[in-house]
Amino acid sequence: MAGLACAQALQAQGIRSLIFEKSRGPSGRMSTRRTDQWQCDHGAQYFTVRDAVFQAEVARWQAAGLAAPWHGNITILPAHSGAGRHTQPVTRYVGVPHMTSPAHALYAGLDHTDQSTVQSIRHDRGQWHITTAEHGLHPAGFDALVLAIPAPQAARLLATQDSPVAGLPAQAVMRGCWTLMLQYVAPVRMDFDAAFVNQGPISWLARNSSKPGRSGQECWVVQASPTWSEAHLGQEAAWVTTQLLEAAALLGLPAPVSSTAHRWRYADTENALSVQFGWDADKALGLCGDWLNGGRVEGAWTSGHALGTQVAAALRRKAAG
Ligand SMILES: Cc1cc2nc3c(=O)[nH]c(=O)nc-3n(C[C@H](O)[C@H](O)[C@H](O)COP(=O)(O)OP(=O)(O)OC[C@H]3O[C@@H](n4cnc5c(N)ncnc54)[C@H](O)[C@@H]3O)c2cc1C
Incomplete structure (x- = not known):
């Protein structure tokens, strides 16, 4: 829900994004077994x-x-x-x-690639490069990267990143x-x-x-x-x-x-942080999710929505030079 809200806020500002989702569909922990x-x-x-x-x-x-x-x-x-x-x-x-x-409806209106488990991330000359377990290195580079996943999983991806937000996930249990x-x-x-x-x-x-x-x-x-x-x-x-x-x-x-x-x-x-989202403006690297914003579905959505608004403003400023 956090990732979808973020992509939705970016889309509202005319900015395209691509969602990498490891499962066969969206929803994460808002899940239904059928x-x-x-x-x-x-x-x-x-x-x-x-x-x-x-x-x-x-x-x-x-x-x-x-x-x-x-x-x-x-x-x-x-x-x-x-x-x-x-x-x-x-x-x-x-x-x-x-x-x-709700997640299925949002996902349908956004660019996405499912069964794409992000395995590593690399920042090089202002662009983010994504490697997934299923498809290897994605051909495109990205101006910004948002991790909208549980804290321990974000911590693993950020382990090699030199960023002020890299330490945030370790604060959430x-x-x-x-x-x-x-x-x-x-x-x-x-x-x-x-x-x-x-x-x-x-x-x-x-x-x-x-x-x-x-x-x-x-x-x-x-x-x-x-x-x-x-x-x-x-x-x-x-x-x-x-x-x-x-x-x-x-x-x-x-x-x-x-x-x-x-x-x-x-x-x-156990101790959801109350920072709403994490944002490294230098690297254009964001973190959102329930663990940053009080926990629960509403916290996830509002975290993603607020980060998407922030990322859109940063990208517009960058484009304006
Ligand atoms: C059993 C249970 C009961 C709950 N009860 C309630 C409740 O009653 N009310 C309430 O408000 N909240 C409840 N929650 C919490 C609520 O589900 C979460 O707060 C909310 O869904 C979190 O959304 P999110 O987007 O932050 O994370 P998630 O829903 O975890 O979404 C993360 C997404 O990222 C994907 N992903 C993870 N790693 C990768 C990767 N490496 N590459 C690509 N994709 C990846 C996942 O597949 C998932 O789709 C409950 C949760 C559980 C598990």
Whole structure:
């Protein structure tokens, strides 16, 4: 989302960019797992909106049918642990019909090359040169380069760069998240559509089927807490599945007919920085992403949007001599 918002802001200023995406499509951690039978948002569960510019963007997504509020009944478990916390006043949005929908629409309007994992970057005589694992050295040089990837991955690419922003990623500690997608043959009736859980290995569970526009088999998602996930990141998926199913049963969730586990190595940031983005004007090298801007989807979008505006102004100044 950060990279797309950045490219979108550049495009609005008449500047062309090319997105290198390592996966087969966009969305990153705003992801949906899909099969012929079921679908499940297994990354970001919803997003909230506070920034006015992001608000306007989300309004465009809504008007285009790409996002909608999710009016799920959300609780806190165990009930006494939620004292003082309120779950209602905020509007929670989701992509429709999938969490990936806004990103797919943005990506379609931007130049991109997917299945292109950036392996190394080189700055030479005012131009950036990109090498990907799949296609080798890209033939074009670029006036500016933006890294819109999780901090540890940015740190690896910046390891050999002499730049004041090269040290930024090391300041953000990102944490993993074990996620389980549970499938059922019939709707599961609980007292809630989703719950923040303050006890045991699970920190969140939600009825994916309660989100607007979802189709297919009944599906629930279970996410382990950062502490539990970090402690068990190296475990086999089968072992993790057993542990999380036992914990989900204690919360009242019936046994599913099938389940799929997913390990997110860099799900969120323990200490998201609050610098919005990084920018090295000398080398025209930028960094954006949730880890620089408070975390979460809104932080990612606003980080990318602000950096794109900055890069466009810098390139215009350079062109004007
Ligand atoms: C389990 C989970 C639950 C979450 N729940 C919520 C929630 O409820 N609400 C909320 O607001 N946020 C939530 N988040 C966080 C939210 O998903 C992120 O803050 C946001 O999606 C980050 O966007 P981003 O653009 O910064 O990074 P990413 O989404 O990580 O995007 C980075 C992109 O770069 C690509 N990439 C990485 N390395 C390379 C490379 N070397 N070459 C080319 N491409 C590369 C990736 O494939 C990806 O597409 C959750 C995240 C997870 C994992």
